Amino acid sequence: MSAPATGLRQGRWVAFQGMLRDRPSLVLVGVLLLLVLAIGVIRPGTIGPSWVANTILFAAPLGIVAAGQTLVMLTAGIDLSVAATMTAAAYVAASQSYFGSARAVLLALAVGLVVGLVNGLGVAVFRVQPLIMTLGTGLVISGGLLVYSLNVSHQGPPAVPDIVRYVGAGKLLGIVPVSAFLWAAIATIVIVGLRQTGYGRLIFAVGDNPIACRLAGVRAWLVLLVTYVICGFLSGVAGLVLVGAINAADLSLGDVYLLPSVAAVVIGGTSIYGGNGGYAGSLLGALILTVLSSVFTLLDAPDPLKQILYGAIVVLLAALYVRTTGDDG
Amino acid sequence: MSERRWPKAIGLVLAAGLLLAACGGSNNTGGGTKKYVVGISNTLTGNGFREEMICSIKAQAKASGVVSKVIVANRNTDPSGQIADVRNLISAGVNVIVMNPSDRSALDAVIKEATSKGIVVVTVDQGVTSSDAYQLYNNQVKYATLGADWLFKKLNGTGNVIEMRGINGVSADADRHTGFTQTLASYPGIKVVKMTFTNWSLDPAAQQIKDILGSGLKVDGIWTSGIDSTVVDGYTTAKKPYVPTIGADNDAFIGDLINLKAQGLSGAAVTNPPTVGGAGLAVGLDVLQGKSHPHLINLDPAIWDNQSTSGLSELQNHYDPKLNAYYSVTYQVAPYTTYTKDDLLKCADIG
Numbered sequence: 115m116s117a118p119a120t121g122l123r124q125g126r127w128v129a130f131q132g133m134l135r136d137r138p139s140l141v142l143v144g145v146l147l148l149l150v151l152a153i154g155v156i157r158p159g160t161i162g163p164s165w166v167a168n169t170i171l172f173a174a175p176l177g178i179v180a181a182g183q184t185l186v187m188l189t190a191g192i193d194l195s196v197a198a199t200m201t202a203a204a205y206v207a208a209s210q211s212y213f214g215s216a217r218a219v220l221l222a223l224a225v226g227l228v229v230g231l232v233n234g235l236g237v238a239v240f241r242v243q244p245l246i247m248t249l250g251t252g253l254v255i256s257g258g259l260l261v262y263s264l265n266v267s268h269q270g271p272p273a274v275p276d277i278v279r280y281v282g283a284g285k286l287l288g289i290v291p292v293s294a295f296l297w298a299a300i301a302t303i304v305i306v307g308l309r310q311t312g313y314g315r316l317i318f319a320v321g322d323n324p325i326a327c328r329l330a331g332v333r334a335w336l337v338l339l340v341t342y343v344i345c346g347f348l349s350g351v352a353g354l355v356l357v358g359a360i361n362a363a364d365l366s367l368g369d370v371y372l373l374p375s376v377a378a379v380v381i382g383g384t385s386i387y388g389g390n391g392g393y394a395g396s397l398l399g400a401l402i403l404t405v406l407s408s409v410f411t412l413l414d415a416p417d418p419l420k421q422i423l424y425g426a427i428v429v430l431l432a433a434l435y436v437r438t439t440g441d442d443g
Numbered sequence: 444m445s446e447r448r449w450p451k452a453i454g455l456v457l458a459a460g461l462l463l464a465a466c467g468g469s470n471n472t473g474g475g476t477k478k479y480v481v482g483i484s485n486t487l488t489g490n491g492f493r494e495e496m497i498c499s500i501k502a503q504a505k506a507s508g509v510v511s512k513v514i515v516a517n518r519n520t521d522p523s524g525q526i527a528d529v530r531n532l533i534s535a536g537v538n539v540i541v542m543n544p545s546d547r548s549a550l551d552a553v554i555k556e557a558t559s560k561g562i563v564v565v566t567v568d569q570g571v572t573s574s575d576a577y578q579l580y581n582n583q584v585k586y587a588t589l590g591a592d593w594l595f596k597k598l599n600g601t602g603n604v605i606e607m608r609g610i611n612g613v614s615a616d617a618d619r620h621t622g623f624t625q626t627l628a629s630y631p632g633i634k635v636v637k638m639t640f641t642n643w644s645l646d647p648a649a650q651q652i653k654d655i656l657g658s659g660l661k662v663d664g665i666w667t668s669g670i671d672s673t674v675v676d677g678y679t680t681a682k683k684p685y686v687p688t689i690g691a692d693n694d695a696f697i698g699d700l701i702n703l704k705a706q707g708l709s710g711a712a713v714t715n716p717p718t719v720g721g722a723g724l725a726v727g728l729d730v731l732q733g734k735s736h737p738h739l740i741n742l743d744p745a746i747w748d749n750q751s752t753s754g755l756s757e758l759q760n761h762y763d764p765k766l767n768a769y770y771s772v773t774y775q776v777a778p779y780t781t782y783t784k785d786d787l788l789k790c791a792d793i794g
Contacts, residue, residue, distance in 0.1 A: 157658040157659070157660070159658075159659050160657060160658045160659065164657060165657045168653050168657055172649070172650050172653065201489075208767075209767075256488065256489050257488075259489075260488070260489065260494065263494075263767075264494075264498075264789070264790045271764045271765050272765075272766075272767050272768065283680055356646065359649065360645050360646060360649050360673060360676075361673075361676045361680075362645060362672060362673060362676070362695060362767075362768035362769070363767070363768070364491050364645060364767065364768065364769050365489045365490065365491055365494065366489045366490060366491075366644065367644075367645055367646065368646075369489070369644070370642075370644055370646050370647060371646075404650075407647075407650060408650070408654045411637075411639060411650070411651045411654040411655065412654055412655075412658055414637075417611045417640055418611070
């Protein structure tokens with residue numbers, strides 16, 4: 115091998131790394147395509163418009179809850195109450211539908227807002243560690259939901275309101291999931307909001323250096339409060355989309371979303387130390403995790419092996435991101 | 444009351460307390476009926492089955508008329524946490540403990556500790572290796588055998604089936620898999636083309652059925668370990684013709700079997716009553732009152748299919764459109780439970 119050829123190759127590699135650093139989402143898109151390819155190999159003929167539509171439909175609740183989690187993690191926080199909030203919103207919507215869809219949806223969203231407000235006050239005003247605050251709120255919601263379920267579930271037949279069913283599971287022209295539009299709208303608002311608005315920039319600033327923010331006269335507490343309220347609200351929306359997709363609610367419906375909501379954000383390149391990252395990555399992270407679980411359903415392998423592979427792939431993805439982008443989060 | 448009378452009053456109260464303690468912590472009411480204190484130990488919260496189980500214990504406590512107090516130790520924990528909970532219940536002076544054991548053998552020592560103090564321990568839903576406890580649970584091997592046999596017969600002994608299990612590593616799941624596999628051995632023409640773990644959660648089951656339906660895999664029948672109406676809903680949403688489906692005695696699935704029969708859904712529900720809790724308490728109270736029961740009571744599950752007249756009438760008798768999708772509709776465990784359905788649904792406590 116001649117020296118100039120090696121140099122050229124090295125130069126191309128450096129340029130490739132530079133491109134990935136500028137556009138880290140490309141790594142995730144590559145991973146996503148690889149996983150889709152894997153499904154094509156495991157079960158040829160599976161991949162098609164209907165498969166894509168179903169994948170988006172099932173990724174939407176995770177993608178929406180990961181939007182809130184991204185904002186919170188950008189502030190160097192974490193929200194461990196998102197799953198309980200999703201469950202509560204879903205359960206309230208199903209149990210209140212007897213009294214009308216509007217009441218059911220509004221109450222479900224109110225649950226999200228109230229939880230977000232409580233978390234926000236705890237973290238921003240009373241300075242409780244976010245992990246402890248939201249873990250505690252999650253337990254309170256679960257307990258409260260149990261009491262609620264014993265007292266209201268016999269007022270009328272539980273059913274998912276039609277509008278929620280339409281948003282969660284409906285498909286336009288029989289192919290495009292309605293939830294995709296909602297998710298796209300939320301994604302656009304979050305991505306543009308983070309880049310273009312003062313509040314968006316303050317989220318990064320507070321996450322990066324809260325002391326400097328305070329010294330610069332930024333009302334960091336207000337930024338945190340609003341962020342947790344948005345996260346709670348988005349968890350409520352995600353719960354509604356989920357109950358629409360599943361068409362039934364139980365007391366643990368959203369629980370399976372807790373760790374994936376954090377994993378999607380971390381795979382997407384948002385730093386757990388705050389101040390660095392964005393929603394585009396989390397969105398791809400949500401799609402990757404959803405496709406990954408499809409791969410494991412279709413793969414005929416022993417369950418323990420699947421669990422090992424799932425954990426290993428999530429760790430590898432997070433490491434791969436750092437290696438290829440040179441971003442140590 | 445003058446100051447000088449206080450010591451005498453305190454002495455009387457203490458003496459009364461000691462007398463109560465000597466009676467094993469039970470209280471005597473004015474009517475002369477013995478009143479017992481009941482302890483409940485459960486290690487999984489927010490789970491519909493477990494919550495209904497606890498409600499059935501409370502409802503039975505109320506119906507029995509001999510219970511003065513129910514103390515509930517209910518939290519997400521492991522065997523070591525459950526041992527601590529049971530010790531607390533012992534300290535609280537309970538007369539009977541109804542527990543859903545989190546391990547087959549880890550609780551044996553603490554069960555011995557309780558029974559040596561005269562406390563009656565009843566384990567429900569799952570078994571333990573201890574010979575000191577009374578045990579009452581559904582025969583999970585038979586649960587799977589009943590459903591699988593119905594399904595394989597329905598398919599005339601040939602076809603592709605999916606086995607949608609519960610949580611890998613849990614004894615009920617292992618027992619059910621044993622029953623499923625045993626039945627499968629008698630039907631060489633039946634092929635299990637996919638086995639999944641739903642973790643008894645709705646969302647994973649919904650995604651799995653979506654993936655399987657989308658993959659073009661030929662499926663002739665589905666056996667589920669209880670996440671049933673979600674699977675039926677997967678077929679409805681995908682507008683695919685229904686295949687024979689086996690589920691549990693969950694309200695929405697029972698409703699599907701009745702209401703979607705005309706649309707081509709055939710299937711059967713196998714009973715797995717959470718109300719074993721109430722039955723366990725009834726046994727425990729009987730033992731306290733001197734009645735005799737075998738130490739191991741294995742409940743035989745029933746199967747209600749929507750093809751036979753008798754099965755359909757059972758389904759119709761149990762279906763209640765007002766209940767939650769996954770509420771188990773086996774409200775009573777004969778001949779043990781005596782509460783009303785209303786008290787069970789309201790989770791009525793004594794008092």
